Amino acid sequence: MEQFNNRNISNEYFLVxxxxxxxxxxxxxxxxxxxxxxxxxxxxxxxxxxxxxxxxIHTVRYPEEKMPIGPRYRAVHEMKRLWESDAERCIGCGLCEKICISNCIRMDTKIDEESRKEVSEYTINLGRCIFCGYCAEVCPELAITHGGEYENASDQREHFVDFKTMLTPLEKMKAGTQAEFEGFGAITPHEDERVKKTPLAY
Incomplete structure (x- = not known):
């Protein structure tokens, strides 16, 4: 047992x-x-x-000054509009609600006068959201993306954002300042020039 009691097995130790x-x-x-x-x-x-x-001074004087963030930063969600008609891109498919692993997205749809599906209620609970980005990746219409608004503090434990709050205002669409998602599946510049006519089989 002496080898276990005597812990000073190295000569590199020195006393202070x-x-x-x-x-x-x-x-x-x-x-x-x-x-x-x-x-x-x-x-x-x-x-x-x-x-x-x-x-x-190297300190950023927040909130007057803010550090620039990347275009793919996953912050509070945004709902996009179509460039051509300023209509909502969301078609109410519900894939974002199904893939949400934190179960924070709630969607209700209805049939309008033209027998088309439209979103009647769409909310995201930011208190439960973990900002994984799955909802933006699975969206077939690129309707929901993550924006750069990271100041989502609230005095309530359950902080909800609804569809109208996330939707791009028409004033920004007229000014052409809607920021597009730059990730996989996004609209690339000069895409119209690359379109080729499909040859007919008959």
Whole structure:
């Protein structure tokens, strides 16, 4: 059992010279003075003073200033419109609701006057959402994407966003400022020029 009791099996260890803690008042006072006026204290003060004199501020003054984020950053969801007709891209297929692993998407559809399916209610519980991006990947119409709005703090545990809040306003569509998704399946530039006519078989 001696090999287990003797843990000092290496010659690289060295003992640290630690002074005994003083017991009387005068010894404690000398220890405080010695630690206070040590050279490291003034070196630290000089480093702080030197950085203050530079006035080279690297801090982002949030919320007046914000750091740029990537185009594929997965933040609060956005619902897109069609460029041609400004209509809603969502066709109410329900794939985003089915693939959501956190079960935070709720969708209800109805048949309109023209016998077409339209979304009557669409909500996302941001309190449950883990921002995995599956809903945006499975969408066949690129209707739902993740935007850059990451300030989604709320005073409630269940924070819902509805369809109208996520949908792109018509003013942004007229101005042409709707940001398109740049991931897989997105609309690439000059796509109309690459379209080729399909030859007829008859």
């Amino acid at each position: 010279d630690i002074e005994d803690y003083p017991t009387d008042g005068w010894g404690k006072f000398k220890r405080v003075v010695k630690r206070t006026f040590r050279g490291e204290l003034f070196v630290g003060l000089w480093v702080v003073l030197r950085e203050m004199i530079k006035f080279d």
